[in-house]
Amino acid sequence: MMLSPMEITLIKSLEEGKDYDLEQAAKISGLNKDAVLKASYLLQEKGLAEVKVVKDISYRLTDEGEKYLSEGLPEERLYSLIKQGVDSIDQAKKEMKDFGIAIGWLRKKGIAKIEGKKIVLLKDADFREKELLKKIDDGETPEGVDELIRRKLVSVDEKKEIFVRILKKPSAEIKDVIKDLTPDILISGSWKGKEFLKYDVRIPSKTIFTAKYHPYEKIVAECRKIFLEMGFTEIKGSFVQSSFWNFDALFQPQDHPARDMQDTFYLDAYEDLDDDFVEKVKRTHIDGWKTGSTGWGGDWSLDTARKLVLRTHTTAITIHYLAMNPEPPVKAFCIDRVYRRESIDATHLPEFDQLEGVLLDKDVGFRHLLGLLREFFLKMGFEDVRFRPGYFPYTEPSVEPEVYVDGLGWVELGGAGVFRKEVTEPLGIKGKVLAWGLGMGRLAMLRLGMKDLRKLYQPDLGWLREIPVSRLRW
Numbered sequence: 001m002m003l004s005p006m007e008i009t010l011i012k013s014l015e016e017g018k019d020y021d022l023e024q025a026a027k028i029s030g031l032n033k034d035a036v037l038k039a040s041y042l043l044q045e046k047g048l049a050e051v052k053v054v055k056d057i058s059y060r061l062t063d064e065g066e067k068y069l070s071e072g073l074p075e076e077r078l079y080s081l082i083k084q085g086v087d088s089i090d091q092a093k094k095e096m097k098d099f100g101i102a103i104g105w106l107r108k109k110g111i112a113k114i115e116g117k118k119i120v121l122l123k124d125a126d127f128r129e130k131e132l133l134k135k136i137d138d139g140e141t142p143e144g145v146d147e148l149i150r151r152k153l154v155s156v157d158e159k160k161e162i163f164v165r166i167l168k169k170p171s172a173e174i175k176d177v178i179k180d181l182t183p184d185i186l187i188s189g190s191w192k193g194k195e196f197l198k199y200d201v202r203i204p205s206k207t208i209f210t211a212k213y214h215p216y217e218k219i220v221a222e223c224r225k226i227f228l229e230m231g232f233t234e235i236k237g238s239f240v241q242s243s244f245w246n247f248d249a250l251f252q253p254q255d256h257p258a259r260d261m262q263d264t265f266y267l268d269a270y271e272d273l274d275d276d277f278v279e280k281v282k283r284t285h286i287d288g289w290k291t292g293s294t295g296w297g298g299d300w301s302l303d304t305a306r307k308l309v310l311r312t313h314t315t316a317i318t319i320h321y322l323a324m325n326p327e328p329p330v331k332a333f334c335i336d337r338v339y340r341r342e343s344i345d346a347t348h349l350p351e352f353d354q355l356e357g358v359l360l361d362k363d364v365g366f367r368h369l370l371g372l373l374r375e376f377f378l379k380m381g382f383e384d385v386r387f388r389p390g391y392f393p394y395t396e397p398s399v400e401p402e403v404y405v406d407g408l409g410w411v412e413l414g415g416a417g418v419f420r421k422e423v424t425e426p427l428g429i430k431g432k433v434l435a436w437g438l439g440m441g442r443l444a445m446l447r448l449g450m451k452d453l454r455k456l457y458q459p460d461l462g463w464l465r466e467i468p469v470s471r472l473r474w
């Protein structure tokens with residue numbers, strides 16, 4: 001029989017027939033607890049030791065449990081009030097706290113019901129709960145506490161303890177086994193004729209969590225790589241934008257609902273706009289300027305355009321970039337944070353990221369846009385892509401790209417379109433602009449098979465540790 005040095009150490013240092021917990025065994029043998037555990041299992045396989053896993057369950061009162069132990073359960077208090085003749089809901093409410101909880105339980109247990117404003121007793125009751133709470137408080141572990149656990153009056157501590165017992169100590173042990181192959185052993189040749197320690201991959205060991213990139217960061221990087229490979233340049237811009245670049249330059253009328261305080265975070269500050277763009281954009285809004293459009297009509301206020309906002313979309317960045325780089329060809333993208341007044345739920349956050357892009361060239365059109373986006377989605381691993389008609393004030397035609405995901409069906413991923421002449425001409429942009437803005441978080445959720453967007457931004461180690469690295473291709 002071949003024993004490893006670890007097993008030999010353990011078997012030598014423990015007495016036969018006696019149970020040791022891991023801590024004791026570690027102390028006596030000088031091995032660490034993991035090594036003791038490993039050696040114990042190895043010895044058990046050879047019939048030399050026995051490993052016992054003992055679960056120790058103990059109960060504890062929660063704060064609420066303690067409160068009820070001293071005050072009595074709400075339903076018990078209400079029950080005795082009723083017994084004393086209090087049968088009106090209003091009066092019972094006055095005489096006790098937790099009436100709602102109390103009547104809930106009396107009804108659930110079939111002890112009382114409500115008729116109009118009265119409480120009607122249906123049967124006599126005895127309440128075992130308090131007795132159980134008392135026992136638990138005295139350190140006992142009584143039966144029948146499931147209901148109390150569900151009511152969160154009692155919590156359960158489960159401790160796992162592992163014991164090892166040496167069954168016999170073989171006398172004709174114990175060959176000298178080589179554990180580590182060192183240069184010395186190799187040079188001297190002392191390994192010859194000896195046995196090597198074998199690994200046993202079935203032995204339980206501690207889980208080790210290595211550092212890894214956040215899966216969201218990886219997917220962002222994947223998108224970035226795709227656009228870089230397609231010849232796009234990554235651009236950045238300020239989180240704070242004038243309404244002019246966030247809305248007006250995109251031919252979004254000044255009374256558009258998206259500009260409402262309800263939807264947009266405004267800063268209490270204004271930016272000076274001395275651009276010569278301003279006049280042309282203003283005219284385009286009012287009467288179409290030289291674009292051939294009729295514009296939106298009405299007035300256009302410079303103050304409204306000067307007001308600063310937290311950018312509501314990254315289209316503010318791409319349009320400004322095009323205004324500064326109006327000569328074709330231009331291919332640019334931007335993956336960055338945007339802000340909207342949203343109530344937080346599983347699919348909405350007030351901050352999220354968009355994957356924005358523009359392609360400016362002379363002879364491009366709608367079909368190139370669809371082809372380009374389809375190509376991107378295919379590269380991201382979505383095989384079925386379709387485009388539904390959409391509406392944005394700055395594009396014509398406009399579409400909403402959708403991808404097909406098993407179990408979810410068609411999922412919308414943002415917007416896209418060809419910039420209108422009311423957008424390009426006042427800014428001097430020469431050519432056609434294909435533009436899109438996709439929900440980066442949604443894209444990541446779909447790829448990661450998640451249902452709750454919030455998880456992407458929470459430091460939830462449980463989830464992060466479980467995400468298989470294989471789902472990410474970066």
Ligand SMILES: N[C@@H](Cc1ccccc1)C(=O)O
Pocket residue numbers: 312313314315392395414415416417435436437438
């Ligand atoms: N800005 C749009 C998306 C979009 C970008 C570019 C063109 C068309 C649509 C949004 O935030 O939803």
